[in-house]
Amino acid sequence: MRDLNVKYLVGGPIGASRPLPPYDGRVCNFLAELSRALQRDRRTALYPDLLSFAFFCRKANIMKLKKEFEDGRVRLGKGLAFHIAPSNVPVNCAFTYVFGLLAGNANIVRVPSGEPRQIILLCDIMRAMLADEKYNDIWDRTAFITYGHDEAVNDALSARADVRVIWGGNETISKIRQSPIKPRCTEITFADRYSFALIAPEAVADADDDELRRLAERFYNDTYLMDQNACSTPHLIIWFSEGGEKAKVGKQRFWEAVCQTAEKYDLADIKVSDKYVMLCRYAIELEDIESVQRFENLLYVVTLQELPDIITRLRGRFGLFFQYDIRQLGELARHIDETVQTCTCYGVDQEAVRNFAVNHGLRGIDRVVPVGSALDIGVIWDGYDIVRQMSRIIG
Amino acid sequence: MYTLDELFEISPYALEREQKHRILTDIVKNLSLVHRANCMEYRRLLGTFHMDPATVDSYEQLMMIPVRLFKEYELCSVDRKEIFKTMTSSGTSGQRVSKIFLDRKTSANQTKALVKTMEDFLGKKRRPMLILDTKAVIKNRSLFSARGAGILGFSMLGYDTTYALNENMQLDYSVVKAFLEKHQGEDLFLFGFTYIIWKHFYKELLNDGKTLNISNGILLHGGGFKKLLSEAVDNDAYKRCLEEVCGLQHIYNYYGMVEQTGSIYIECECGHLHASNFSDVIIRNPKDFSICPMGEKGMIELVSVLPTSYPGHVILTEDEGVILGEDDCPCGRKGKYFKILGRIRNAEIRGCSDTYERP
Incomplete structure (x- = not known):
């Protein structure tokens, strides 16, 4: 990963990290504080989409989702999730990361080349938070990166991924699919709808x-x-x-x-x-x-x-x-x-x-x-139960 | 009921508002009926919008065809066998280009209108003509680019047509000098495209530290200043610079598009673009397409009496402009005069499109 030609917006090269159980306490606490930090920062007000993301991450909502998630089965994150985020709904970078984290995975999120301003802001705020030692476990599992049209990077990250999430555009999906994944890798694709x-x-x-x-x-x-x-x-x-x-x-x-x-x-x-x-x-x-x-x-x-x-x-x-x-x-x-x-x-x-x-x-x-909820993204999306899909059951 | 032939009998900038409105309504309304009868796409457009040209009392009420449709459809109102040339807009490779289908009648009318309009600036006597471009651009006759078509169209207005640039777009001093010597003392006509003249004629003279004496010439140029904006060159600076290197004092810009070849808008001595008898310009409010009052900027609609082989008689452009006045320009020409403000801006568009931007 060190040799790859990528730029880190937050986090660094991700080594071997142990999967966490879904809705792990460390993750939930981090999200609750991220929600507060985003809402406290005046710059967030410029981006309604980032505000609604902050609202999504608030403690009460995550606890509610956790409760809905628990079904008595034993689950664990799959490992490393590689996310290719969409360019024109910038805030989905943030959501896809949170879904991956909630499932218990380490996450590499490819931020689209435009480097949307609200995502840069989110990365700044996260970088400041993650400097605190208490979030070492989150830091180890977080990388927001950008890179150009570099198939070598697609190949390298796909080869390592246990979950690959490709956000839309049928064209993007076929392009990324040229990079092979491991036989056990789960792939979630959000096609044109x-x-x-x-x-x-x-x-x-x-x-x-x-x-x-x-x-x-x-x-x-x-x-x-x-x-x-x-x-x-x-x-x-x-x-x-x-x-x-x-x-x-x-x-x-x-x-x-x-x-x-x-x-x-x-x-x-x-x-x-x-x-x-x-x-x-x-x-x-x-x-x-x-x-x-x-x-x-x-x-x-x-x-x-x-x-x-x-x-x-x-x-x-x-x-x-x-x-x-x-x-x-x-x-x-x-x-x-x-x-x-x-x-x-x-x-x-x-x-x-x-x-x-x-x-x-x-x-x-x-x-x-x-009517009015068309754009409200959640853990159930496009027919997938995303957090469940990104974790595995120990039966 | 007025016809185009009658219009050709009138001096090109003589019609005043009401008379022009009557004549243009007659001709353009009739064109709409002809295109409805003969062009399937145009018929469907009118049908969908429940628009019957027969019932309108002004050409201002007729359906506007957005220019982009000429890139997406082959809009044609005559049998394909009648088409004798197809013009295309000059687009960079990969871009879709407009396709304009001309039969002999439309083409002849375009030339006739152009000659008639230009006579008002050049006089009836034909002049030796220097084209500030390369001959290479017109060599492929099967597909006419707007540039080639413009050159050929305007060449009708002069004689001893000479190209100032060689195949490599370099200024050919020997050719130009020979031309100037041969026609010493005569009134000359020069033609070219705004940016090409700037880059390959003006800049070369400047770099080579040379000057030419073409003070007895009239230069007509078009194509737009878009590429010159980065060099902060506007119309006034353009004129000044050219005068410095070759003494040209009569420099006229024109506005026109391949979709309405023949009806061009020429800049007068006062620096205003003018609509001739053959065309009109209407400024539309983007909010609702209502007609903007004089002095208010909006999207430019162009009306032409010439297109019979394709439905390009009423088009909505993607340019912005403003009407400066009507029938009262100090230059004495009647009709509307206006200013172009540029292309409508590209907006940032949201939504889930592809993650990968194509290079």
Whole structure:
């Protein structure tokens, strides 16, 4: 590892370290203090994503997760985890590290080449904390590194890893997979995914103004906040309803409220241009467009008469959505393939959606969450129980 | 109902606001109907947006085609057999380029409009022409790059066309001197691209410590100042520097794009870019695409009466600009005059895309 051409943002070359049991006290204490240190540091306030990470690491949450984790079986971390973090959701560097640590592993996290500022800040804060001898066990298990397109590094780290975690982009996954792993190595990959929302328009029609505003705000956070570019961001809104006048009112109210909330969105000129080009492209290529509603350039809504066989091609950006009406969940079954990840719901029984996935034997839908929680990452993600996957059972 | 042929009879900068609006609406609206009938992609666009050109009462209400669509689709409104040349925008390798399909009619109209517009600056008499570029760029006739097409298009305006740069993009002093001696005392026409002139003509003269006397010439150049920004060279500095090395006093910048060849916007003696009778410029507010009032910056929409073989008559560019005035430029030319502020900026875009940035 010493010969590798990498830069350490925090930690150093990781030698042989003993795996810890999941949710080890040393790890939990460290995370609790990390949470406090992040929240104390004024610079953290600049990065809402880092703040929510700090909130995730707070003692109460980790204890709750620990409790949910414990099932009476004896577990131990697998050893060394090598994480390739995504470039455009910077904070996932931090989450993937914490998941690996909670599982009981030593962690090498490849920070994307842009070296996102919130991750640099996190590394600074961690470096200061880890200087304290009481965190020697954590220091030994922590390395945040950056390196260029260096296959030798990918090869060397992959060859040592007991767990390899590759965060998204199908292209990245195939690239990293060119570096072989040990036969017993567990690999977790987060591929390109597609997400949609399922909303009962009557529930929107019934919502009072405050509730409507909150709903729009939550939808905004799921979508515009990440330029509608995250895997769990919905592109398609499925209106689940018997139809009728009330449903119509609900839909119109929803979009008007979203448009109002989106007033605060930073709609840069280049985004307007990209979005308009995208709308034109769909107008040319999609067969079944009933109409296009434009709320200025903030919000484009494309109403479909039919769903295409492969719904994952219906992708918006910067506030471009598709909408389609269904009466029965069953109508969706043939459109859902293994790419479909999150279904965000409003006014819909989430358990019914999970049952729908099970009863139809669907390959997609890994997450059913309320509108507003699309981006909330957790230990269960993309269909994986990540901490369990990164540890082993001693039966 | 006005037609293009009638427009060709009018002096290129003579139309005032209302008359121009009437004439352009007639012609451009009709172009929309023609393209709807003949170009599948254009028809689908209008259909999706429920837009019927027959019902609009101003060309300002017609569907804007974003220029990027010409990179993604082969937009064509005539039978492919009618296409006699395809122009492409000059992009660096790997970039997608615009493809513009020309039939004889569109191409002839482009040339006609260009000649007509330029006459206003050069006069009717043709001048000996010096091109500040290399001949190599036009040798491949099968695919016309914007650079090659520009050179060929403008060559129609002069005679004894001579190229100042050799195949290696070096200034060929002997050729230039011979040209200048041969046409001593005559009014000359020079043409080239803003950056190429700067790098391969001005800089070479400067480095070699040489000067030329071309004070009896008019230089027309286009292509944009983007690459010169790093050297902090603006239009005024550009003019000053060129005058120093070769005495050129009449230097005109122009703005135009391969998607609307023929209808170009030339800078007048007052330093303003002008729309001629053949085209118009509309500034759009990015918030909602409403029309910006004079003096307010926004995205540039360009309208041209010329494209009949492809639906490029109303396009939305990725440039930013501002209208400075209309019908009242001190140079005497009618129509809108404006300023280009550059390309719309690249924004940082969030989301889970690939971990690996391609080199």
